[in-house]
Amino acid sequence: MADTPEPQAALTTSTPTDKDASKICVLLNATGNVPIIKKRTWTVDPNKTVSWIQKFIHKYLKLDANEQIFLYVNQTFAPAPDQIIKNLYECHGTNGKLVLYYCKNQAWG
Amino acid sequence: MAHDREVLRMIWEGQIGICFQADRDEIVGIKPEPFYLMISRLSYLPLVTDKVRKYFSRYISAEHQDGAVWFDFNGTPLRLHYPIGVLYDLLHPDEDSTPWCLTIHFSKFPEETLVKLNSKELLESHYMSCLKEADVLKHRGLVISAMQKKDHNQLWLGLVNDKFDQFWAVNRRLMEPYGDQESFKHIPLRLYADDDFTYTQKLISPITESGQKKSLADLMAELSTPVLKAVGCRTHGIDLHEETQLQWLSEHLSYPDNFLHLSVDYKTL
Numbered sequence: 379m380a381d382t383p384e385p386q387a388a389l390t391t392s393t394p395t396d397k398d399a400s401k402i403c404v405l406l407n408a409t410g411n412v413p414i415i416k417k418r419t420w421t422v423d424p425n426k427t428v429s430w431i432q433k434f435i436h437k438y439l440k441l442d443a444n445e446q447i448f449l450y451v452n453q454t455f456a457p458a459p460d461q462i463i464k465n466l467y468e469c470h471g472t473n474g475k476l477v478l479y480y481c482k483n484q485a486w487g
Numbered sequence: 488m489a490h491d492r493e494v495l496r497m498i499w500e501g502q503i504g505i506c507f508q509a510d511r512d513e514i515v516g517i518k519p520e521p522f523y524l525m526i527s528r529l530s531y532l533p534l535v536t537d538k539v540r541k542y543f544s545r546y547i548s549a550e551h552q553d554g555a556v557w558f559d560f561n562g563t564p565l566r567l568h569y570p571i572g573v574l575y576d577l578l579h580p581d582e583d584s585t586p587w588c589l590t591i592h593f594s595k596f597p598e599e600t601l602v603k604l605n606s607k608e609l610l611e612s613h614y615m616s617c618l619k620e621a622d623v624l625k626h627r628g629l630v631i632s633a634m635q636k637k638d639h640n641q642l643w644l645g646l647v648n649d650k651f652d653q654f655w656a657v658n659r660r661l662m663e664p665y666g667d668q669e670s671f672k673h674i675p676l677r678l679y680a681d682d683d684f685t686y687t688q689k690l691i692s693p694i695t696e697s698g699q700k701k702s703l704a705d706l707m708a709e710l711s712t713p714v715l716k717a718v719g720c721r722t723h724g725i726d727l728h729e730e731t732q733l734q735w736l737s738e739h740l741s742y743p744d745n746f747l748h749l750s751v752d753y754k755t756l
Contacts, residue, residue: 454620465688
């Protein structure tokens, strides 16, 4: 459980601890022909990588091993798989959230 | 504006002497001689090692010939999607005249530590993403999105084929402030503090709150904390002067991915 993002709701029903406070709020948007994850807002450890999020989505949606998840920041660029969430949030976060788009095909080149 | 063309030229022409050696466990029969090559600091390992791969593939067993090639320095796997100059400066900070000895591997790709951006196509798409991110920071993405596919190709081919004029004819547009602005909105910056390859990105404006152009000293003050003080910055093997303006640094000393890659020295207070 420690290794999956936590739904945002978990934060609002309990007092955030210091550990939670340092986490980053990530908004996951489906785009194109990909199943939707109902819970869109998650809190993620700042040092987790882009590939960790991709694997999480892949597992959550129970995709086939040969299916790929592409991630985009603000519908603009695809971050490197080893980029950490903290760097993306620092530079591209808006209103306290990092907005990521995910899809099964390359969307924004 | 990028007017200091000689500076751009010198940065472009920066090279590293590399000595490639085979992985002893992969060699069948006679041990090959090392392979020496002068390589551009600005390029990426998969773009400049076709000849190296071809040379060593004659000495390794047939089963590994088509394997995913990777490199290490003293046991540290080298990230294929980092500019070579960045790797060198992180792992070999004391500039000397001896070649940098790397080992080439054809098997056991370390998937846990290295991103498998090992083909020219994958690297190209990674490179384009870096340009887009940098342009989002500099110009809200307006310049790169107004470019055509042929401009993107020209940038990539200029880098791959080491053609300065071809590359800068397009990159110039990315390296100018937008419209009537005097500077970029933010400076695309990757900051390395030690040799573990992880970097920090921060949203850094080239202008102070009072409207002055920021210098490197201002940046170092911004990066310092009550316990850690930034005391020096290096890129392309050069120690940078504190009074250099950030905007100028970004326009002239950025790598072709349009990011400044700075190694920062910190002192514990």
